[in-house]
Amino acid sequence: MTQISPLAPANFPNLPAIDGVRFATAAAGVKYPGRTDVMLAAIAPGAAIAGVFTRSATRAASVLDCQDKIGGDMSKGAAILVNSGNANAFTGAAGKASVGRICAAVDARLNIPAEAVFTSSTGVIGEVLPDQRITDCLDQLTASLNPAAQEEAARAIMTTDTFPKGASKILEIDGQPVTISGFAKGSGMIAPDMATMLVYIFTDAKISQPDLQALLGDLTDQTFNCITVDSDTSTSDALICAATGASGVDVTDSREFAEALKEVMLDLSHQVVKDGEGATKFVTVEVTGAKNDADARKVAMSIANSPLVKTAIAGEDPNWGRIVMAVGKSGAEADRDRLSIWFGPHLVAENGWVAPSYTEEAGASYMQQAELIIRTDLGVGTAQTTVWTCDLTHGYIEINADYRS
Amino acid sequence: MTQISPLAPANFPNLPAIDGVRFATAAAGVKYPGRTDVMLAAIAPGAAIAGVFTRSATRAASVLDCQDKIGGDMSKGAAILVNSGNANAFTGAAGKASVGRICAAVDARLNIPAEAVFTSSTGVIGEVLPDQRITDCLDQLTASLNPAAQEEAARAIMTTDTFPKGASKILEIDGQPVTISGFAKGSGMIAPDMATMLVYIFTDAKISQPDLQALLGDLTDQTFNCITVDSDTSTSDALICAATGASGVDVTDSREFAEALKEVMLDLSHQVVKDGEGATKFVTVEVTGAKNDADARKVAMSIANSPLVKTAIAGEDPNWGRIVMAVGKSGAEADRDRLSIWFGPHLVAENGWVAPSYTEEAGASYMQQAELIIRTDLGVGTAQTTVWTCDLTHGYIEINADYRS
Missing domain, CATH: 3.10.20.340 (ArgJ beta chain, C-terminal domain)
Structure with a gap:
């Protein structure tokens, strides 16, 4: 559509896989022809999942649904399903029903309870989401889940973005490796209030949900809430972080982990600005x-x-x-x-x-x-x-x- | 420089002269070659003069000087001197000295006390005002003072404006005519806080300075403070209204006068938006x-x-x-x-x-x-x-x- 931002990094970084998280993408034809537009992340049972969301008074159905679910029971696993091309925002009862159908379909296919399925939608505001095009892809998505597909996932959630945005960090705590990987989309309507854009971060660290939630909120104020492209705040901003605990390393109150997570968040937030619509500086x-x-x-x-x-x-x-x-x-x-x-x-x-x-x-x-x-x-x-x-x-x-x- | 705004009115309105106010313009070469850039208004003794000014924390020397003088003694007459091409803003002690020299020169030439001389400067921020180019024009300005020169005055104060902005209203109070005429400049850096841009309004109505000041503040909130071009607030915004009293009609607490003044202010404020930089709607x-x-x-x-x-x-x-x-x-x-x-x-x-x-x-x-x-x-x-x-x-x-x- 537009040329790649002159501020784009040379390549997408090599994101390390996170034990307990698998990704898949599909071309559902929500709006854009000829490209992927749906991303599914399946997260192993028992992960801590924290989220920060837009404070917009007109937030989208998926954002309201996610906010209800954060802090709930993830003992049977969790999933994140994101589509681009349609924000499912300001779509009233129809929007809420779409979210319900998508979550129920994920439940049926992956055996992950609907209460543990987080959805995001990004794109045009005020048009009904053709959710069946998304649920029709679930067989294909389920069959292709793969820990290495993070770049594909980052590409599937792009809208006016000119490059996919990823960042990662591997740190050692008491000689044990802990990995953090994440990706984001965002280019316009960027003036985060509470959270921002769509951002997904995964780690194999072990931490309780309340601790992860508190840390994420604090770090969001120092990273995503400090960027602006055009002073306009999205109806769909969402940042979700899943800690699978698969490394076995407890990072509660770990300063190194907080620093590493902040680095990843700062890196992703800067990439969003570097892909600001029309940006050259x-x-x-x-x-x-x-x-x-x-x-x-x-x-x-x-x-x-x-x-x-x-x-x-x-x-x-x-x-x-x-x-x-x-x-x-x-x-x-x-x-x-x-x-x-x-x-x-x-x-x-x-x-x-x-x-x-x-x-x-x-x-x-x-x-x-x-x-x-x-x-x-x-x-x-x-x-x-x-x-x-x-x-x-x-x-x-x-x-x-x-x-x- | 740029084409005339597609939203510009067909012509500059025919502004009726105000008894007790005369205008003159000159090409001082402050910055722009080949056009007028200085405007002098001389106001007869005893006028009530009210002003509303930007609340910017970085306001210009001339604004600070005007704010000090509003409410002072106008019994020996008053003057307004405006230049375009240089805002004399963020010019430190040099800026204040420039204002002092201009006011003293008007005092010497027109015999109007420096305490009754109001100056405004509009244009680039942070460059020293070449005030001598302005004071060198005072002989010419004094010699050409003329009640009919309002359109010329409106043109001399333009910067990125593509058309001069004027509005007037003649009303009758108890069968007696009262006239209001005004003009404005403004096109970018328009998001008035306390007042806005440069606006000069004259009337032959009779009203005390405190009453005029209160009325002007109130009406500014309903007119100029309700427009925006780009959310940026100028360092130099100033609105000055002079009531000469020459009509002999007391308008204290007159609802008709307040309505008429509001109409003139609203008209001028809309013209500023219609000349918003690059505006087509x-x-x-x-x-x-x-x-x-x-x-x-x-x-x-x-x-x-x-x-x-x-x-x-x-x-x-x-x-x-x-x-x-x-x-x-x-x-x-x-x-x-x-x-x-x-x-x-x-x-x-x-x-x-x-x-x-x-x-x-x-x-x-x-x-x-x-x-x-x-x-x-x-x-x-x-x-x-x-x-x-x-x-x-x-x-x-x-x-x-x-x-x-």
């Missing part, structure tokens, strides 16, 4: 010297979501005046005359004015890089934060002014 | 059935600022799913299954799903109009609001990805 927005955490986030998101900042970046224009504007409108405590701004290593502005050492040439040259760091010090406190965004280009308009046809 | 966003006023505004602004809604409108795509998304992310109380959405006369969605009577053809045909009304009823209360916005097009990217060069 990956931008790290750092804010320091804020009065408190809330103010730091307000300023960072005000910069990261500003159409004028994002178009300046697209034009490789070191237009730091627009950073000043975004700080000013954020609502956070700021003092014009204490503000400092850096583009990468270049101090651009300080003490309420352009820095004496700054040259427009240095700024313009820096802006030509594909990955940029914009740092703003507010000079009124010690709180800080970092968020990630991309530029706003003609590509975004092209993709979104004609998405449905 | 003028969109009225109505929200009804909200729990309270704050929620109504949250939902309306969430729709009006959503890049995905605005690109769908640009593409003439009746993508009501994106309205659902914008309601969901707004943070306001909403119930998916009570939500109704209309595109003009067409009921699109109700009870959490597409309306049975709706056809995609009807929606697509409606979206081809240049002026659109999108109404959302939340079904959870009785509060309502209306805001105005435009679409997001390639034109916006073109203008802003290369504004400074």
